[in-house]
Amino acid sequence: MKCNNYVQQLLEDLKERVVVKSLTKGEEILSIGQTCDYVGIVRSGSLRMYYIDSEGNDVSFGFYLTGDIFTNYEGVLTDVPSQMIIVAMGYTTVELIRKEDLLSYYDSSLEHQKLGRRMAELIFIQAKKRIDFLLFLTPEQRYLQLMETSPEVFDCIPQKHIASYIGVKPQSLSRIRKRLQEK
Template sequence: MDHLKAVINSILPMPDQDLERIVPLINCIAVPKKSWLLQQGQVCKYVYFLTRGIFRMYYVDLEGNEINCRFTTKNNFLVDFQSFLSQQQSRYYWQAMEDSELMAFRYEDVQQLYLQSISWEKFGRLIAERVYQQLNERIEMLQFLSPEKRYLHLMQTRPELFSQVSQFHIASYLGIKPESLSRLRKRLSINKRS
């Protein structure tokens, strides 16, 4: 709970009375490695706070390939915002990449928090803005950066992923084939030594 409060306060400092409103709403859940928190066709009914583990958000393209579009590590929120806000079916999967633990907050409870507290309403807006920025960053990375620059950008902005996520999944996230990622890493390694 202390980690959750610290993360909330780092995003928006909140009075203690507002912070305490969230305590009775917490549902703790465990998700085993390779299990899904959300699958395509289901409605995202919760906002989650990850206390242990890592998740990947992916979709399946028309050829049947799994395309990673987001990774969430501990002490971060995760949600399929489109499905959550509209209460419509998701197009994505959220899969645990290791045994994970989360705090879950129901859609109805989140909506009540927004009505009860201007701090929570502002917090919800700030989280929505962060999710938008993360998704837009990936879109622009794929549209405007070469594979090498995508890789270097990920190394600079999310270095922890390289010790937690397989090269296969990183390649998918970067929009390249695993063998292309291997060649790219080898070339960059040689250049670094020269």
């Protein structure tokens, strides 16, 4: 989800509290077992959110590029330790708004509460789209949708991670790409 007017307003209102963090390739900003206590914005670079399945494979759940909002919102809402990992795919700069600052901001006025609700709704819609992506599209349709909605992912995310995101093995992704080129 791209940074929008709601998030820009939040960043402006909380500018003294925003934490800027620089990450190197492979550095985790969220690890398994850690509680996510922030909402972040990618200012430059890219992040990948993934989990480890029951067979020990890492499975990409989401990619966050410049301008995208990222979080493990379940942790923000419930303090549940994360089952996800968020890692930098290269040199990446992020801005973080801590949970306690968000809650304090929301409590300060009705307008701020509305802004928080709208942001939560956008995060929910993003999660719902990911569920629909996996449930209702074939792997080829997933690949085409990813190309249409986020073509820049193909410039900065390795193919093996794109394959796991659309739910196939890298060899299957190669076959999908070959079939599409032949059409």
